[in-house]
Amino acid sequence: MRKKEFKYYLISIGTIILFLVVWYLLSDVFQVFRKGMLPGPVKVARSFVEKLSTKTPDGNTLFGHIGASLKVVLIGYIIGVAAGIPSGVLMAWYQPVDDMVRPVFDFLRTIPGVAWIPVVTVWLGIGLKAKAAIIFVNVFVGTVVNIYSGIKQTNEVQIWVAQIFGAGRLEILFKVALPSSLPYLFTGLKVSLSMAWLGIVAAELLASQSGLGYMIQVARSLGRPDLVIVGMLTIGLIGAFLTMALEMAERVFVKGNRK
Amino acid sequence: MSSMIEVKNVRKLFVNEEGEKNEVLKNVSFHVDKNEFVVIFGPGQCGKTTLLNIIAGLEEATDGEVLKMGETVSGPGPDRAVVFQDILLFPWLTVMQNVEYSMKVRGMDSRMRREEAGKYIDLVGLNGFEKAYPVQISGGMKQRVGIARAYCTKPDVMLMDEPFGALDAQTRYLMQDEVIRISSTEKRTVVFVTNNVEEAIYLADRIIIMTDCPSTVLKDIKIDLPRPRSYVDPEFLSLRKEISAMLNRKR
Numbered sequence: 261m262r263k264k265e266f267k268y269y270l271i272s273i274g275t276i277i278l279f280l281v282v283w284y285l286l287s288d289v290f291q292v293f294r295k296g297m298l299p300g301p302v303k304v305a306r307s308f309v310e311k312l313s314t315k316t317p318d319g320n321t322l323f324g325h326i327g328a329s330l331k332v333v334l335i336g337y338i339i340g341v342a343a344g345i346p347s348g349v350l351m352a353w354y355q356p357v358d359d360m361v362r363p364v365f366d367f368l369r370t371i372p373g374v375a376w377i378p379v380v381t382v383w384l385g386i387g388l389k390a391k392a393a394i395i396f397v398n399v400f401v402g403t404v405v406n407i408y409s410g411i412k413q414t415n416e417v418q419i420w421v422a423q424i425f426g427a428g429r430l431e432i433l434f435k436v437a438l439p440s441s442l443p444y445l446f447t448g449l450k451v452s453l454s455m456a457w458l459g460i461v462a463a464e465l466l467a468s469q470s471g472l473g474y475m476i477q478v479a480r481s482l483g484r485p486d487l488v489i490v491g492m493l494t495i496g497l498i499g500a501f502l503t504m505a506l507e508m509a510e511r512v513f514v515k516g517n518r519k
Numbered sequence: 520m521s522s523m524i525e526v527k528n529v530r531k532l533f534v535n536e537e538g539e540k541n542e543v544l545k546n547v548s549f550h551v552d553k554n555e556f557v558v559i560f561g562p563g564q565c566g567k568t569t570l571l572n573i574i575a576g577l578e579e580a581t582d583g584e585v586l587k588m589g590e591t592v593s594g595p596g597p598d599r600a601v602v603f604q605d606i607l608l609f610p611w612l613t614v615m616q617n618v619e620y621s622m623k624v625r626g627m628d629s630r631m632r633r634e635e636a637g638k639y640i641d642l643v644g645l646n647g648f649e650k651a652y653p654v655q656i657s658g659g660m661k662q663r664v665g666i667a668r669a670y671c672t673k674p675d676v677m678l679m680d681e682p683f684g685a686l687d688a689q690t691r692y693l694m695q696d697e698v699i700r701i702s703s704t705e706k707r708t709v710v711f712v713t714n715n716v717e718e719a720i721y722l723a724d725r726i727i728i729m730t731d732c733p734s735t736v737l738k739d740i741k742i743d744l745p746r747p748r749s750y751v752d753p754e755f756l757s758l759r760k761e762i763s764a765m766l767n768r769k770r
Contacts, residue, residue, distance in 0.1 A: 415607060421607060424601055
């Protein structure tokens with residue numbers, strides 16, 4: 261087992277090295293693109309380190325941009341999840357709520373998240389509120405859909421078991437339906453987190469004054485492909501960290517090794 | 520004195536979405552006395568589980584009724600615990616927590632709960648596995664948890680729906696002996712459903728033989744073979760032959 265893991269790490273590291281070598285060959289050695297269009301890994305690494313402390317050309321350090329993007333994502337995400345869980349539970353557990361809300365919800369959820377950007381910028385401008393609202397819409401829809409189907413799939417016989425034991429409807433919701441929907445909920449949380457992260461970059465590319473998307477946008481207009489790549493890599497890294505954090509939470513909350 | 524369970528002229532009709540009718544139970548009547556081990560045996564796939572669910576109050580009879588100690592059954596309750604065919608423990612709870620669950624619902628305090636659950640975990644021979652999650656234990660062990668969980672509600676009647684159907688033959692024999700041992704320690708009324716004739720004769724004080732679809736009572740026989748019984752005892756074999764012949768004639 262341990263040997264297998266070691267082998268897996270070795271392969272992963274090998275792939276990354278291969279990627280860097282190919283990148284290096286394409287950019288610095290063979291120069292397949294017009295000069296300056298594809299900076300090599302060394303140049304990007306240098307820009308990355310430099311960007312950690314310089315505020316030019318976009319008015320903020322890399323950390324400043326990461327902070328700006330993360331703040332918006334987390335605000336929109338937390339509110340979206342906090343509103344989405346009870347809404348999904350109400351819809352799944354109470355038929356009248358479902359009957360009333362579902363038609364509107366099913367219609368609204370077919371509108372892609374980015375399609376909200378223009379109308380939200382009209383209502384709320386291009387500040388934190390507007391971007392958080394876009395994230396919120398995405399996350400809310402994803403969370404509702406997942407917890408809803410999670411609760412709907414609760415095994416009938418498990419509900420019977422609880423009924424035989426004399427559990428009431430609310431007790432069954434909290435002690436049977438919710439725990440059994442947790443794996444679904446976590447899948448939803450992970451998907452909406454990466455969607456939120458993608459959404460923020462899209463929002464910042466279109467309308468913003470800070471954040472990683474904005475940084476990329478400025479770098480592009482100033483002809484700084486090295487900084488564009490720094491921005492892209494940072495987005496990837498942060499996304500990976502966020503997913504890892506949720507996977508750790510999943511391991512803590514989802515008991516009994518269910519998958 | 521009235522019987523523990525009295526099933527009176529129960530009929531069950533399922534109607535599917537196309538309006539096709541499917542009668543699975545037809546005019547079923549029998550009774551179960553206190554502390555009796557009654558096996559409902561039938562060859563087909565038809566009606567037995569439905570019948571048990573009706574006694575449990577999980578499904579409603581189309582016609583007829585079920586009485587428990589003279590009172591009409593109108594819904595599920597802890598007085599009629601069920602051990603289900605599919606082993607359905609709560610996968611997010613440990614063995615101990617699964618067994619404790621019914622007492623938690625009743626609001627018993629945690630120390631008494633643990634003590635009581637521990638007693639039944641001992642009874643089904645699962646000590647040492649209290650902290651294991653269902654995914655970590657075998658099918659036979661899961662069904663033991665299911666039995667301990669059912670006993671914990673202190674039911675008047677244990678309803679067991681082909682509890683060993685999914686187990687391999689060896690484990691099945693073992694579990695049959697366990698059930699006999701457990702029910703002699705903790706005297707209870709048991710209604711046990713099976714489609715296995717040997718299992719029926721091995722366990723039962725009385726066998727209710729059911730026909731295939733629509734299911735109805737074909738015969739009600741008392742089994743007074745001495746216990747412990749043996750599968751190869753001549754009397755056992757002749758009973759088995761007799762019951763099989765009865766079913767063949769019917770077919």
